[in-house]
Amino acid sequence: MSILDKFTPLAEARKGLAGLGADPFAVTFDSVSSPAEATIDGRPVLILGSNNYLGLTFDADVIADGLAALEKFGSGTTGSRIANGTFGGHHALERRIAEVFRRKHALTFSTGYQANLGMLMTLVGKDDTLLIDADSHASIYDGARMAAGQVIRFRHNDPDDLARRLRRLEGAPGETLVVIEGIYSMLGDRAPVAEIAAVKREHGVTLLVDEAHSFGVLGPNGLGAMEEAGVYDDADFIVGTFSKSLGSVGGYCVSDLDGFEILRLACRPYMFTASLPPSVIATTLKALDHVENRPELRQRLAANADRLYSGLAKAGFKLGAQVSPIVSVRLPDIPVAAAFWGALLAEGVYVNLALPPATPTLEPLLRTSVTAAHSFAQIDRAIAAIVAVGNRLGVIGADAVSSAQ
């Protein structure tokens, strides 16, 4: 008997996957030369699964600012925000994030995961109710588990189901917080934010929107799905990450709510962890400048997303419902998905393999994501490789049409 025995089924599942010739958890990039190119086991690969939406990780100005901060302030803060871990840069970044989002307040976290964990567990007290979309990210589920109040799931992207559940709560004590994501990370589908905002207004509840995959991607100023749909002011809290379009690591929450600043003394995932290193603060600040000043990056990203999505849809793959920088190929079962993923890697194309229960349904996904740094030639090469492997495995055809369900 061992304390680890409970993980035997998980270990068996992993072994089974490796037996199918795919071990996605063992992938190691031994060098990375651009947002689109790396080597794995010494062989060059095209990166088609990175969340590096604007391709800023190798931007010369971003790197220069990071190096300067590293030299000036050292490698790390060695402390938490409430002790010795607040440098001028942390305040500067919070002011800048608030300015970009046109909100009064901003709180930064050391990861995006911690931002959701911290906000949900802190905002939802024992008399409050938290409503989350059924397809929420693990960080939202985990924040919900740590929240003192009741947690209720509503059907994915279903404003009517949300409204029904809010009606059932009428007369309940406490506040109600609704949590949605701008773009959902597995299939790349957007939330129907205009409809959800209308439900929110009708019921007078508080809305938190996670724009992790949509900041820098959607909206006239790149502020995300709420801005794109013209309901930006309905988000009481916007949570996001520095680790996708901004190319570094860390998380944030912005809000106009009076009294927000007290969270610095109440939110444990903010308080009890080392703050972001100065070099990360500096690269993030520079990346924010690019989001603001280079809308052409978003246009390029959208063009790349459209090219990949339409190329795969035309070939007959079953995809997510909407074009977005996340393009997922829906496959019938794990053996096919594992074989597909392994064959693509052998062809020099790296994508993410997403398996249930991390996926919205029992279908495994080959999850790809594009960046503004991809050339059309690279996208076309990826499409050709995916189509060739798909044909070989017999997963393109009449019964694999692109659809929402």
Add this chain to the structure above:
Amino acid sequence: MPVDMDIVDIIIAQLEKITPPGTRITPQSSIMGDLGLDSLTVMNFVMWLEDIFDISVPMDQIVEVESIADLAEALQKLGAKANS
């Protein structure tokens, strides 16, 4: 309070639709263990029951449910009525 057998019957009737034909289902059957349903299927199944009974089941209460009788009792406490 005693478990409302009408609620149990509604649950069993629905479970029969999503388990292999001939699966023996009793009020004491463990939903994950005996019926072999995965967590995603159970979550969707609970959402269907929420519609039928017009209630919302908080997530912590789903986690505590083992058998069909447990589930019926939890739904009943949340105000489920078999004739609704």
